Amino acid sequence: MVDLSQTQLCCIYFCDQPLTFAAPMTDTDMLRHHDLRVTALRLDLLRILRGSDRALTHQEVESRLKVEADRVSVFRSLNAFEEAGLVHRVLDARGTSCFAPCGDACGHGHHNDAHAHFRCNTCGHVFCLEAVELPKVSLPKGFKLTSGQLQLEGTCNSCK
Ligand SMILES: [Zn+2]
Numbered sequence: 001m002v003d004l005s006q007t008q009l010c011c012i013y014f015c016d017q018p019l020t021f022a023a024p025m026t027d028t029d030m031l032r033h034h035d036l037r038v039t040a041l042r043l044d045l046l047r048i049l050r051g052s053d054r055a056l057t058h059q060e061v062e063s064r065l066k067v068e069a070d071r072v073s074v075f076r077s078l079n080a081f082e083e084a085g086l087v088h089r090v091l092d093a094r095g096t097s098c099f100a101p102c103g104d105a106c107g108h109g110h111h112n113d114a115h116a117h118f119r120c121n122t123c124g125h126v127f128c129l130e131a132v133e134l135p136k137v138s139l140p141k142g143f144k145l146t147s148g149q150l151q152l153e154g155t156c157n158s159c160k
C-alpha cells in the first residue's frame with residue numbers, strides 16, 4: 001500500500017542548499033504524531049498493517065504478530081488506532097471488519113478516507129484503492145455530505 005505520509009518532502013526555499021528529503025516517518029513517529037502511547041504491540045500492529053497490500057481482519061493481524069499479545073489488547077489497540085485516525089475499518093465480503101492504514105487526511109476523531117474499496121468475490125479480501133477517488137456527487141438542496149464510501153466488487157489481481 002502506498003502511503004504518501006511516509007515520503008513527505010521537505011523543501012528548502014530560502015537558501016541555496018539543494019532540496020533535501022526528510023527521513024520517512026517511522027512507526028514510532030506515527031504513533032507519537034497521533035498521540036498514541038508507543039508499545040511493542042502497537043509497533044508490531046503498525047508494521048503489519050502498513051506492510052500489507054490489503055485490509056486485514058483482526059484475526060489476520062493477530063496471526064502475524066511477533067510479540068505476545070492477547071486478543072483483548074489487540075482489539076483495544078486497533079480501536080485506539082481507529083479513533084486516532086491511524087487506521088480505518090472496511091467490511092470484507094463476509095461482513096468482517098478489516099483494518100487498513102489511513103493517509104494524512106485522517107486525524108483524531110475524524111476520518112477522511114476518500115478512496116474506493118475493492119472487494120474480491122473470489123478470495124473475499126478487501127483492498128484500499130488510494131488512486132481511485134470518490135466521485136463528486138450533487139445532492140438535493142439542503143443535504144450536506146459528511147462522509148462517503150465507494151465499494152467496488154470484482155476479481156483481484158491474484159484471483160484473475
Ligand atoms: Zn482514516
Ligand SMILES: [Zn+2]
Nearest residue numbers: 120123156159
Ligand atoms: Zn482475490
Ligand SMILES: [Zn+2]
Nearest residue numbers: 100113117128
Ligand atoms: Zn481504505
